[in-house]
Amino acid sequence: xxxxxxxxxxxxxxxxxxxxxxSSSESSRASRxxxxxxxxxxxxxxxxxxxxxxxITFDLPTHQVTAFIGPSGCGKSxxxxxxxxxxDLIDNCRVEGxxxxxxxxxxxxxxxxxxxxxxxxxxxxxxxxxxxxxxDNVAYGLVCQGVRSKKVLDEAVxxxxxxxxxxxxxxxxxxxxxTQLSGGQQQRLCIARAIALQPDVILMDEPTSALDPIATAxxxxxITQLKEEYTIVIVTHSMSQAARISDKxxxxxxxxxxxxxxxxxxxxxxxxxxxxxxxxxxxx
Amino acid sequence: MTRIRKIKDTVMQSLTWxxxxxxxxxxxxxxxxxxxxxxxxxxxxxxLGDYHARNIVSGFGDIQTTDVVFxxxxxxxxDEVASTRYGFxxxxxxxxxxxxxHTITWVDDRSPLRNGTITTAGPTQGHxxxxxxxxxxxxxxxxxxxxxxxxxxxxxxxxxxxxxPLLDSEAKQIAEFHGKVPGGGMRGSLIATLxxxxxxxxxxxxxxxxxAIYLYAIAKQNRLTTFVxxxxxxxxxxxxxxFSMMGITLxxxxxxxxxxSGQSIILGSLTMAVLLLPVLIRQTEEALRSVPTSYAxxxxxxxATQTETLFRVVLPAARNGIFSACLLxxxxxxxxxxxxxxTMGTAIQDSPAVTSGAxxxxxxxxxxxxxxxxxFELASAxxxxxxxxxxxxxxxxxxxxxxxxxxxxx
Numbered sequence: 001x002x003x004x005x006x007x008x009x010x011x012x013x014x015x016x017x018x019x020x021x022x023s024s025s026e027s028s029r030a031s032r033x034x035x036x037x038x039x040x041x042x043x044x045x046x047x048x049x050x051x052x053x054x055x056i057t058f059d060l061p062t063h064q065v066t067a068f069i070g071p072s073g074c075g076k077s078x079x080x081x082x083x084x085x086x087x088d089l090i091d092n093c094r095v096e097g098x099x100x101x102x103x104x105x106x107x108x109x110x111x112x113x114x115x116x117x118x119x120x121x122x123x124x125x126x127x128x129x130x131x132x133x134x135x136d137n138v139a140y141g142l143v144c145q146g147v148r149s150k151k152v153l154d155e156a157v158x159x160x161x162x163x164x165x166x167x168x169x170x171x172x173x174x175x176x177x178x179t180q181l182s183g184g185q186q187q188r189l190c191i192a193r194a195i196a197l198q199p200d201v202i203l204m205d206e207p208t209s210a211l212d213p214i215a216t217a218x219x220x221x222x223i224t225q226l227k228e229e230y231t232i233v234i235v236t237h238s239m240s241q242a243a244r245i246s247d248k249x250x251x252x253x254x255x256x257x258x259x260x261x262x263x264x265x266x267x268x269x270x271x272x273x274x275x276x277x278x279x280x281x282x283x284x
Numbered sequence: 285m286t287r288i289r290k291i292k293d294t295v296m297q298s299l300t301w302x303x304x305x306x307x308x309x310x311x312x313x314x315x316x317x318x319x320x321x322x323x324x325x326x327x328x329x330x331x332l333g334d335y336h337a338r339n340i341v342s343g344f345g346d347i348q349t350t351d352v353v354f355x356x357x358x359x360x361x362x363d364e365v366a367s368t369r370y371g372f373x374x375x376x377x378x379x380x381x382x383x384x385x386h387t388i389t390w391v392d393d394r395s396p397l398r399n400g401t402i403t404t405a406g407p408t409q410g411h412x413x414x415x416x417x418x419x420x421x422x423x424x425x426x427x428x429x430x431x432x433x434x435x436x437x438x439x440x441x442x443x444x445x446x447x448x449p450l451l452d453s454e455a456k457q458i459a460e461f462h463g464k465v466p467g468g469g470m471r472g473s474l475i476a477t478l479x480x481x482x483x484x485x486x487x488x489x490x491x492x493x494x495x496a497i498y499l500y501a502i503a504k505q506n507r508l509t510t511f512v513x514x515x516x517x518x519x520x521x522x523x524x525x526x527f528s529m530m531g532i533t534l535x536x537x538x539x540x541x542x543x544x545s546g547q548s549i550i551l552g553s554l555t556m557a558v559l560l561l562p563v564l565i566r567q568t569e570e571a572l573r574s575v576p577t578s579y580a581x582x583x584x585x586x587x588a589t590q591t592e593t594l595f596r597v598v599l600p601a602a603r604n605g606i607f608s609a610c611l612l613x614x615x616x617x618x619x620x621x622x623x624x625x626x627t628m629g630t631a632i633q634d635s636p637a638v639t640s641g642a643x644x645x646x647x648x649x650x651x652x653x654x655x656x657x658x659x660f661e662l663a664s665a666x667x668x669x670x671x672x673x674x675x676x677x678x679x680x681x682x683x684x685x686x687x688x689x690x691x692x693x694x
Contacts, residue, residue, distance in 0.1 A: 084585060093299070118587035128578035131601050141586035144596070197587060 035203055037062045037231040038083055038106075043097035045078055045087070045255075050079050051214075056097070056257045060248075065223060065232045067246035067263065069239065074252040079204050084120040084234065085113050118145065121194030125206040127186035129178035129193070134161075134170050137178045137189055137256045141197040141254065151226050158198050163229075164192035165267075184215025189223065202226065204234040220245050223270065239279055243267050251275045298413040318671070322664025325380065329418060330665050333469025334634040334647070340465060342400030342413030354392045364389050365444040369452045371395035374444045380468040380662065385420040386438045388463075389430035400461055413466065420600035423462035424489045433459060459624050469660075470666050472634040476549060476642035480628075481617050483553035483638065484560060489610060491557070492564030493599075499565065500572040501594055510517055511570055524623040531555030547641035552628035560613045567612070571605025572598060604688035608681045615677040621646040630654075645670050 032141050038060040045053035045061065053075045057102045068076035085106065085228075087093045098105040106116055118141065129137050131255040138157045147153060161167040166188040170181070175220055178189055187207055194202055196209070204223070207218040223232055236242050240261065242249055249266040251274075259266060259275045277283055286288050289656070354371035366373035371392030380383045391398065396577060400413040436447035439462075495516075503509040535554045544550060583593040599606075621644070629641030630651050636642035643651060645666050652663045655663040 012602075028393065086581065086585060089581070089584065112586050116587075117585055122585040124582065124585075126578060126579060128576070128582045130579055130582065130597055139589070140583070140596070144588040171574055193582075193586065238361050 015216045025059070035062050036060065037101065039100040041098045041100070043082065043095065043099060045075070045082065045093075045096075046094045047090070047259060050094045051254050053082075058250065058255050058257060060231070060233065060262045062093060062231045063227055063229075064247040065227050065245055066248040066250065068233065068235045068250050068252060069242050069278070070252035070258075071278065072237075072253075075255040076250075076252045077205055079252070080205055080233060080235050083201065083203055084117045084122055086122065087115060109187035119199050120201045120203060121197060121199035122203040123187070123190050123194055123205065123207045126210050127183055127190055129181070129189050130185050131177065132183070133175045133180050135174040138192050138196050140193060143276060145197070147225065157188075160192040160196040161189075162189045163195050163226070165225075166192055167219065174260060182215070184211050186221060187211060187215070191219075191222065191226075195226075199230065201231040201233065206235050206237060210268045239267075247250075251278065253278070290538045292412060298644075304438070315671075316462070318664045321661055322666070322668045325661045326650070326665040326668055329466070330380075330469050331474070331669070332471045333467070334465065335467050335469050335472055335632045336634055337467035338414055338465040340402065340419070340461070340463045341404050342415070342463075344396070344400050344460070349563055352394065353487070356685060357390060357626055365448045366390065367448050367452050367609040369455070370458070370461070371417075372397060374448070376444055379398070379466055380422070380428060380659075384438065385464075385466075386422070386444055387466075388417050388419050388421060391415060391417055391429065392453040397461060403460075409429070413461070415461070419465070420464040420466060422464060422648055423460075424451060425460035425462075426451060427457045428454045429456055437458045437462070444660055448668065454614045463682060465525070468662055469634075470645060470648060470662075470669065472632060472636055473643050473648040473666070474647045474669070476628075476633065476636040477618060477644040479549050479636065479642075480490045480556065480624075480644055481614050482552050483550060484612065484617050485610060487519070487554055487557035488560045488564055488613065492561055492609075493568055493606065494560070496565045496568035497594060497599070500569050501598075516562045516565055520566070524559055524620060525625075527555055528626040529625070530558070535627075544639055545631035548626060549628060549636065549638045549640070549642055550642075552624045555623050555627045556617055556620065559620070564613055567609035568606050571593055571602040571609065575601040604684050608684050611677050611681050611684075615674045617675075618673055620644070621650050625650070 004062060040056050040060070042052065043053055043056040056079060068080060068259055070076050079092075081087045082095060083101075085104070087095065089175055095107055099107060101116075101120075119120065130140065132140070138160050139153045142153060142156055145158075158167065158171075161170065166185060169178070169185060170189075178186065181189060187210075191202070191207075192284045208219050213221065220241065223234065225231060227247075234242075234246065239263075246263045247262065249263040250257060251266060251270075253274055257269060259272045261271075264272075266275060267279055270279065286507070354366075354368050356366035356368065356373055360366060360373055361375070364373045364375045372395055373390040374386045374389055375389050377385060379387075395415070399417045400415065400637075402408050402411050402413045411473050423435055424440045425433055425435050428434050434450075436442060436450055439596055440447070443452075449533050458538075496536050499509070500512065503512070531551055531554065535558075536551060539548075539551055539554065579597050579601055583597045584590070588596065624644055626645050628643065628647065630647060631641055631644060632648055632651060633642040649663045649670075652659045652666075
């Protein structure tokens with residue numbers, strides 16, 4: 001994490017103070033490294049008796065696109081939802097181990113989940129804009145944060161839509177119902193909605209699987225631009241998409257992290273036989 | 285296919301036709317019956333008129349007959365007889381209670397008969413007496429040239445053709461007018477029904493929505509909430525006459541603390557609110573459940589709290605369903621009679637007030653049909669109004685849900 005980013009984070013209201021205190025005591029390992037967005041240590045996740053993730057340990061880099069690949073049910077989406085603790089919503093889901101963000105375990109007692117989610121944005125598989133106007137969709141997160149100033153909201157909406165490459169298409173009808181947009185536009189709106197909160201990380205759960213090839217290409221372009229400012233974690237079923245847009249790739253199988261490394265290495269010189277079999281299409 | 289199977293098929297099919305035929309026939313028969321009985325009666329005076337007839341006796345003091353000669357409008361029919369000296373016309377007709385009456389059909393604005401004051405003892409004594417088209421004239425007293433009082437009108441078994449010319453030729457001064465503002469209207473019950481709808485929704489909708497939100501989002505699955513849930517289900521099956529009894533035994537002591545006594549629209553609407561709650565809660569919860577969970581997920585992922593998610597995203601997205609639930613509640617209120625009989629009473633009011641008893645349209649039907657001389661025609665006319673209102677509400681619900689379906693698919 002860059003110094004300015006860290007500064008911005010520290011200046012945020014709520015949670016900032018206790019996280020600094022925690023960072024000195026809980027883990028010195030991760031806090032020293034400022035190019036790590038999430039440091040995972042022995043993460044195990046259970047749905048009731050079923051273990052969905054086994055001992056996942058790796059460091060997720062900042063300002064890069066990290067792709068999670070693997071066959072259905074391998075745990076890649078489950079792990080993605082650990083980063084903003086969306087798994088909390090599932091009854092009898094239990095997480096063991098630690099995920100450090102800025103040196104603080106996000107599953108620790110002192111962490112405010114609501115605050116965490118303003119720093120770690122998420123884009124879902126199905127575009128899910130609220131049945132509200134385009135403007136209200138983008139402003140939603142900020143309004144929930146208590147921002148009331150129309151000027152601040154206007155600026156945030158405009159800059160977020162610009163960053164999400166949607167501004168030119170919608171600037172003249174911001175009051176139109178967001179559900180009237182095309183699928184690709186809706187997904188870019190969802191990205192803009194997440195960006196509006198100025199998060200550090202954007203999680204994307206198969207963001208293009210419901211879109212046509214042209215809309216997919218636009219989202220992929222957008223992801224490549226966004227990594228300048230944000231850390232992006234993307235779950236994808238498309239091997240070629242992972243190869244095109246990601247810097248790092250993690251391959252999962254049956255809840256295990258099989259291989260993690262630079263995307264080029266994973267696709268060209270996989271160290272593990274199972275990785276090779278999967279990316280060459282022998283199973284999956 | 286064997287013969288027997290064919291016969292079985294035919295028999296079963298005919299049974300289904302017969303069953304649906306009977307249901308359709310019954311429905312049509314009810315509609316035909318009600319419309320044929322009530323449609324003729326249903327006019328402005330029935331819809332917006334008073335139920336109770338009002339007898340008017342007005343005196344005229346020293347008002348002298350002027351020399352003005354009034355010209356009746358050309359539109360008067362052959363059966364209407366006009367007085368050119370007093371500027372009004374009457375017709376002999378049969379009223380809603382099947383009596384012969386002389387109904388005023390035209391009054392000139394300058395008619396001296398408009399200047400009477402009510403002479404009957406009571407709170408309205410001395411007020412300006414009405415003399416309008418639609419009223420019945422029973423008796424007119426005038427003073428003739430010899431200074432004697434002469435009474436003319438229907439009470440003397442005279443036809444208008446007999447007494448109007450007499451009035452025009454003999455009268456020097458009008459002394460007294462006996463008339464009647466005819467009743468048989470439903471305005472009071474209509475207003476009471478509207479008040480009842482407003483108050484019932486005011487009491488039940490907020491509670492219903494919050495209870496539904498609790499059950500949908502906040503309640504954990506445990507014995508207590510299961511019990512609450514099944515209580516609500518059970519409450520929906522309680523006959524409404526029992527709610528009415530509950531109204532007077534449980535709710536009445538509570539509102540008495542606020543200084544209200546006796547049956548009142550407030551008591552009726554509180555009872556109605558309790559009766560509506562189960563339906564409202566269930567349908568609101570249904571509407572909340574039909575909101576895609578992806579909305580809530582998106583909201584939570586944007587750092588909204590559960591409460592913010594509920595009130596800013598889920599509830600607005602469910603508003604069509606909740607609106608439909610309210611409309612169905614309204615149509616339930618319009619049709620309900622048993623729950624109101626004890627709580628609002630059965631005294632038909634022409635100017636209802638929320639703190640006193642009154643009848644809704646449905647209860648007015650009950651009262652009209654319950655007396656010694658059931659007034660079938662008026663009851664049917666009210667039924668038409670109820671049916672039209674309920675039909676309109678149901679259509680609106682259909683339109684609203686069709687619209688939200690369309691939106692959901694888009």
